[in-house]
Amino acid sequence: MFSRExxxxxxxxxxxxxxxxxxxxxxxxxxALVALLVVIxxxxxxxxxxxxxxxxxxxxxxxxxxxxxxxIHLLGQDELGRDLLSRLMYGARVxxxxxxxxxxxxxxxxxxxxxxxxxxxxxxxxxxxxxVDVFLSFPxxxxxxxxxxxxxxxxxxxxxxxILINWPGxxxxxxxxxxxxxxxxxxxxxRGMGASDSWIMRKHIIPSAISPVVxxxxxxFGWAVLAEAGLSFLGLGVQPPAPSWGGMVSEGLExxxxxxxxxxxxxxxxxxxxWAFNMLGDGLRDALDPSLRI
Amino acid sequence: xxxxxLEAVDLSKIFPVRKGLVFKKTVAEIKAVNHVSFTIGRNxxxxxxxxxGSGKTTIARMVGRLLRPTSGRVLFDGSDAWKLKxxxxxxxxxxxxxxxxxxxxxxxxRMRVRDVVSEPLAIxxxxxxxxxxxxxxxxxxxxxxxxxxxxxxxxxxxGGQLQRIAIARALALEPSLIIADEPVSSLDVSxxxxxxxxxxxxxxxLGISYLMISHDLGVVRHVSHAVFVLYLGTIAEVAPAxxxxxxxxxxxxxxxxxxxxxxxxxVLQKRPPQLLKGEIPSPLNLPQGCKFNTxxxxxxxxxxxxxxxxxxxxxxxxxTACFYWEPIEKGEIVxxx
Numbered sequence: 014m015f016s017r018e019x020x021x022x023x024x025x026x027x028x029x030x031x032x033x034x035x036x037x038x039x040x041x042x043x044x045a046l047v048a049l050l051v052v053i054x055x056x057x058x059x060x061x062x063x064x065x066x067x068x069x070x071x072x073x074x075x076x077x078x079x080x081x082x083x084x085i086h087l088l089g090q091d092e093l094g095r096d097l098l099s100r101l102m103y104g105a106r107v108x109x110x111x112x113x114x115x116x117x118x119x120x121x122x123x124x125x126x127x128x129x130x131x132x133x134x135x136x137x138x139x140x141x142x143x144x145v146d147v148f149l150s151f152p153x154x155x156x157x158x159x160x161x162x163x164x165x166x167x168x169x170x171x172x173x174x175x176i177l178i179n180w181p182g183x184x185x186x187x188x189x190x191x192x193x194x195x196x197x198x199x200x201x202x203x204r205g206m207g208a209s210d211s212w213i214m215r216k217h218i219i220p221s222a223i224s225p226v227v228x229x230x231x232x233x234f235g236w237a238v239l240a241e242a243g244l245s246f247l248g249l250g251v252q253p254p255a256p257s258w259g260g261m262v263s264e265g266l267e268x269x270x271x272x273x274x275x276x277x278x279x280x281x282x283x284x285x286x287x288w289a290f291n292m293l294g295d296g297l298r299d300a301l302d303p304s305l306r307i
Numbered sequence: 308x309x310x311x312x313l314e315a316v317d318l319s320k321i322f323p324v325r326k327g328l329v330f331k332k333t334v335a336e337i338k339a340v341n342h343v344s345f346t347i348g349r350n351x352x353x354x355x356x357x358x359x360g361s362g363k364t365t366i367a368r369m370v371g372r373l374l375r376p377t378s379g380r381v382l383f384d385g386s387d388a389w390k391l392k393x394x395x396x397x398x399x400x401x402x403x404x405x406x407x408x409x410x411x412x413x414x415x416x417r418m419r420v421r422d423v424v425s426e427p428l429a430i431x432x433x434x435x436x437x438x439x440x441x442x443x444x445x446x447x448x449x450x451x452x453x454x455x456x457x458x459x460x461x462x463x464x465x466g467g468q469l470q471r472i473a474i475a476r477a478l479a480l481e482p483s484l485i486i487a488d489e490p491v492s493s494l495d496v497s498x499x500x501x502x503x504x505x506x507x508x509x510x511x512x513l514g515i516s517y518l519m520i521s522h523d524l525g526v527v528r529h530v531s532h533a534v535f536v537l538y539l540g541t542i543a544e545v546a547p548a549x550x551x552x553x554x555x556x557x558x559x560x561x562x563x564x565x566x567x568x569x570x571x572x573x574v575l576q577k578r579p580p581q582l583l584k585g586e587i588p589s590p591l592n593l594p595q596g597c598k599f600n601t602x603x604x605x606x607x608x609x610x611x612x613x614x615x616x617x618x619x620x621x622x623x624x625x626x627t628a629c630f631y632w633e634p635i636e637k638g639e640i641v642x643x644x
Contacts, residue, residue, distance in 0.1 A: 206400060
C-alpha cells in the first residue's frame with residue numbers, strides 16, 4: 014500500500030472548527046492531495062478555456078488532418094485538423110458542468126428527501142423510499158440511455174437523465190444517516206427546549222448526517238463525468254462539432270489504427286479525472302471519519 | 308405545603324411490542340409505568356429512585372412532554388401539559404429544563420459550547436446575538452467554568468465539565484423546573500458531589516424545583532425534600548427526605564438504602580448490606596400481586612394474590628405500598644434469607 018494510513022490529529026487543544034481538522038487530515042493524505050490538485054487544475058482549465066486554449070476548438074485545418082503532436086499542436090490534430098488540446102480544454106467545461114449540476118441537484122434532492130423520510134418515518138418514509146426503490150431497480154446507465162433516447166440528445170437532457178438515476182442513492186444514504194442521528198440524546202434535548210422539527214433538522218440532523226453524503230457526492234462527480242462521456246460516446250450527449258471528452262473518444266476510435274493518440278488523449282483525460290474524484294472521495298471519507306479524530 | 312409547581316396524576320405508560328413486517332400486531336405489552344402520581348412543590352427537590360428498568364426515565368420524559376403517557380395527566384403550573392399548544396406550549400418548554408444522564412451524548416459534538424448553551428435562547432428567538440454571548444458567559448461562570456470555554460468544542464471537556472455545560476444550557480431560559488435524569492451517574496464520585504452541590508447552590512440562588520432521578524440514594528440524600536421509590540413502574544414508598552433516611556418501611560426501600568456505599572468499614576460491619584437476590588422481573592411479564600414479591604425477604608401468601616395500594620402510615624406524608632410494613636418493622640415477620 015501507499016502511505017494511505019490515516020494520520021491522527023495530534024493537536025486537539027486549540028479550538029479548531031471541524032472543517033479545518035478535515036483539511037488537516039486531508040492534507041496528510043498524499044494521494045488525496047494529488048487528487049485534489051488534479052480536480053482544481055481541471056476546474057481552472059474549464060473556467061479559463063477561452064483564454065488559455067491555443068486554438069478555436071471548432072476551427073478546421075484540413076491540411077493538418079490526423080497529424081500527431083507537434084510544437085504548435087501539442088497533442089496533435091483530429092481528422093478535420095482541429096487542435097486536440099483546445100478541444101480537450103473546452104471538453105472539460107462540458108464534463109465538469111455535467112458533474113457539478115448532476116451532483117449538486119441530486120445532493121439537494123437526496124438530502125432533503127432523505128432527511129424527511131428518516132426523520133418522520135412511517136408513511137412519509139414509505140412513500141419516499143418506495144419511489145427510490147423503483148428508480149434503483151433500473152440499471153442506471155440503461156435508464157439514462159433510454160431517457161435520452163426518448164427526449165432526444167443534448168446536454169440538458171443528459172443532465173436531467175443523470176439526475177434521474179442519481180438522486181435515489183443520495184436519498185437512501187441520507188435517510189440511513191438520519192435514522193442514526195435522530196436517536197441522539199441531543200436531538201431529544203433540543204426538542205425538550207421547544208425546538209421545532211425544522212430547527213432540529215437544520216441544526217442537528219443535516220449537519221451531523223451529511224458527511225457520508227458528501228463523500229458519495231465526490232465519487233458521484235467522477236461517475237457523472239464518466240456517464241456523460243459514455244453517453245456522448247454513443248452520440249446521445251453534446252452534439253458535434255462542440256467538443257466533449259466522450260465524443261472525442263468516439264471520433265478517435267474511427268481512426269484508432271492510423272492515429273491512436275486521437276482516442277488515447279481524451280480517454281486518458283477521462284481516466285485521470287475520474288480517478289482524481291474517486292481518490293478525493295476516499296480521502297474525504299477517511300478525513301470525515303470521527304473515529305480518527307481525538 | 309406551597310401550591311405545587313408540577314402535578315403528575317395517575318400516569319401510566321404502556322409500550323406495545325409489535326411484530327410482523329407489513330401488518331404489525333401487538334403481541335405483548337410492556338407496562339413501564341403504572342398509575343404513578345406525585346407533586347413537586349416550588350423550590351423543592353423531589354427524588355425519584357429505583358433500579359434500572361423501574362420506569363424512572365419514562366416518567367421523566369412523560370412529565371417533560373417528551374413522551375406521551377398512555378393515560379394520566381401532567382399539570383404544570385395548573386394547566387395540562389399535554390393539552391398545551393402554540394405559545395402556551397412554548398411557554399411551558401421555557402419553564403422546564405432538562406439535564407440528561409450522559410453529557411457526551413446530550414451535547415451535540417459539532418457545536419461550540421457557545422452555541423450549545425445559547426441554543427434554547429435561539430430557539431425561542433430571545434435576545435440579540437451580543438446579549439446571548441453575554442448570557443452564555445454569565446451562565447458558564449455560574450456553573451463553575453471559565454467564560455473562555457465558550458468557543459471550545461465538547462470533546463475538549465471532561466464528563467463533569469460537560470455536565471456543567473448541560474446545566475448551563477438548562478438554566479439559559481430561567482426555568483422553574485429542571486428535570487435531571489441521572490445527572491451524575493456517568494461521573495466519578497468526586498465529580499458527582501461537585502455537580503450535586505452545584506445544583507443545590509443553584510436552587511438556593513435562583514429558586515428552582517428539581518425532579519431528580521437516580522438509582523443511587525446516596526446521591527439524592529443531601530439535596531432532596533421528598534423521596535419517591537419506584538419499583539417496576541409502581542411507587543413503593545413516598546416519604547419526606549429527612550424521614551426516609553431515618554426510617555424506611557417498604558422492604559425494597561430498605562434494600563436500596565442498605566446498598567448505599569458507606570466509606571467506613573466499621574459501619575459496614577455493624578450493618579452489612581442487605582442485598583437483593585436476582586434481577587428485577589421483566590416488565591413484559593409482571594408478577595401477580597405485589598410486584599416485589601419475587602424478591603422480597605418478607606413475602607407472605609397474601610402478597611402473591613393482591614397488589615398492595617399506596618397507603619398512609621402512622622407518620623404524615625409517609626406512604627408505602629406494603630401490607631406488612633408494621634409487623635416487619637416490629638420484627639414480627641422473620642426474613643426468609
